[in-house]
Amino acid sequence: MCTEDKKPLFRDLTAEDPDPEVTEIESLCVNCYANGITRLLLTRIPHYKNVVIMSFSCEQCGFENNEIQPGGSYAELGVRWKLRVEDPIDLNRQVVKSDYTAVRIPELDFEIPAQSQKGEVTTVEGIITRAIAGLTQDQEVRRQQHPEEAAQIEQFIERLQTLKNGGSWVLELEDISGNCFVENPQAPAKDPRCERTDFKRTKEQNHVLGVFSQDEVNPLPNTLTPCDPSQASYDQLVSDEVLQFRTNCPDCNAPADTNMKLTKIPHFKEVVIMATVCEACGHRTNEVKSGGGVEDQGVRFEVRVATKEDFSRDILKSETCNMLIPELDLEVGGRALGGRFSTAEGLVRATLEQIKDAPTLQGDTPSLVSKDNLERFIEKLQEVLDGKRSITLILDDPAGNSYVQNLNDDPAAYDDGLKVTRYDRTFEQNDELGLNDIKTENYEES
Incomplete structure (x- = not known):
């Protein structure tokens, strides 16, 4: 239940809250098997998410251990990232990995399985460096006991080292929890060398995360x-x-x-x-x-936004609808703004507010994204809201669950500021919507 002062469970660490709520639990020390103390602190990382900071210390042997776990819920969909590393700047991209992130490098037939490493915030180069450190860890013992295997591992380490020296290769990340991210140096423009794909988890993958449907928990x-x-x-x-x-x-x-x-x-x-x-x-x-449910066809709206009347046009944007503004080279994924019923002005203003809250503009953390570029982009969006710049708002919804108002009294009449196109979905779009899984299940049952 909520306390009387209704304090949030996850709070910022500030001077106004000098006494944060820390939970202490007596737990076993894995080093000397005596009883130590684990301290849990629920806090927030600004512009990221809620986290649980865990710190263990043993007074008997002095052993200490620190760990961070996400404090939020899992995303509704899993996520796959495919990064083509072609420029040295790609090695410096920040990467957020959870415990459930699997890493693959197809060129080397190399894979780091999910749940084999703890979640961390690192870089592309940091992923390779950590892999090299893990393979090098017991090399001295292998050279004495298994010299042939040690030589093979040494050759593989050299191949990993070459990835940091240049060349073109592919890094693939797959996270069933959806808590994985790859930095875009060109933000807010579309990333030219990185592709993100959301996918629906299978029943087995949900069980790995501890997610069960109501029918599985209580079949009655x-x-x-x-x-x-x-x-x-x-x-x-x-x-x-x-x-x-x-x-x-x-x-x-x-x-x-x-x-x-x-x-x-x-x-x-x-x-x-x-x-x-x-x-x-x-x-x-x-x-x-x-x-x-999902419509038989996808829908694409092209809306001209140039006058005050255009700003007042009602728009229903579903969470599967992508938004594009070609004049600003902007592309926003469906889940970035979520599903909302607003106006053309409301969508542009919501985009502006999200970009203003971007971590790149707020903190002093090193980033590949240029603050000057983002600030100039914010100025352009503000010019749109001020009526000084006209744009074309493109809404592309594969599920067909989005809607744009026709400004004519007769909805069947032609609106020269609105173009509507219906189209058949691709196999990949059906896969993202989970329709291919439904067809497969029906086929197996029949």
């Missing part, structure tokens, strides 16, 4: 209750009813209330609007979910 039929949103059915949400259930704040993890309501968008479909307000930290979230 359940009825809808306000405290169990996973059982919610859109049919049980009448138009004038707001369903409220308890959840945790996505920012500080304190208990909060989420309101959910079914709304009909004229000339489109029903959507579910969800809003969360946290009384502990003041964080607010607004999210829109489609009330139906």
Whole structure:
């Protein structure tokens, strides 16, 4: 339950909070097998995420150990990164790896399996350096006991060393938890040498993360209750009813209330609007979910934004919808802004606010992203909001669950500021939406 002063569970380490809540647990020392003390601190890394800092110390032998674990939930989808290392600057890209990140270098047939290393914030060069250090660790013993294997490992270490000396090669990262990231030196422009792909986890991968469906936990039929949103059915949400259930704040993890309501968008479909307000930290979230399934075709909208009337155009952007502004060379993934029902002005302003909060502009951490380029880009976005620069807003939704308002009174009439294109999805797009898995399951059952 929330305390009376409603403090967030994950708080910033500041001078205003000189006495952070530290939990101490008596635990076994793995070095001398005496009892030591493990201290747990729940805190936040600015512009990143909530973390749990764990520190162990043993008074008997002096052994100490420190570790950081993510304090947030797993992402809804897994993620794959494919980086083509072609320039020395690529070796300095920052990489965030979780415990579930698998690393592969196809050119060397080399793989670091998931859960074989602890999560860390490193660089591309740091990944290679750590791999070399791990292979070199017991080389002296191998040279005496297994000289042939030691020689083979030595040759492989030399091949790893050549990766840092230049040339072109590929680094692949796969993380079923979705907590993996590769820095883009060209941000906010699209990365020319790195590709990101989201994928739906299999049942086995969910079990590795400790994620189980309600049917697996409790196979008995359940009825809808306000405290169990996973059982919610859109049919049980009448138009004038707001369903409220308890959840945790996505920012500080304190208990909060989420309101959910079914709304009909004229000339489109029903959507579910969800809003969360946290009384502990003041964080607010607004999210829109489609009330139906995936459409038969994807949809692409091209919207001209040049006048005040264009800014007031209603737009429903689903979480699978990518947003592009060709004039600014900007591409925003579907989950960057999330699902939201807003206007053209609202989408541009939300993009501006997210870029302003980028870690590159806030901290003094070394980064490959140029602060000057981001500041100039922010100025261009501000010119768009001020009406000094016209743009074309492109919304591409493979799921077909996005909508852009026709400014004419007759929705069937032609709107010269709006172009709508329907298209058939590719196999890769179906895979990201999880449709290929459904087809495979139906085929196996038949």
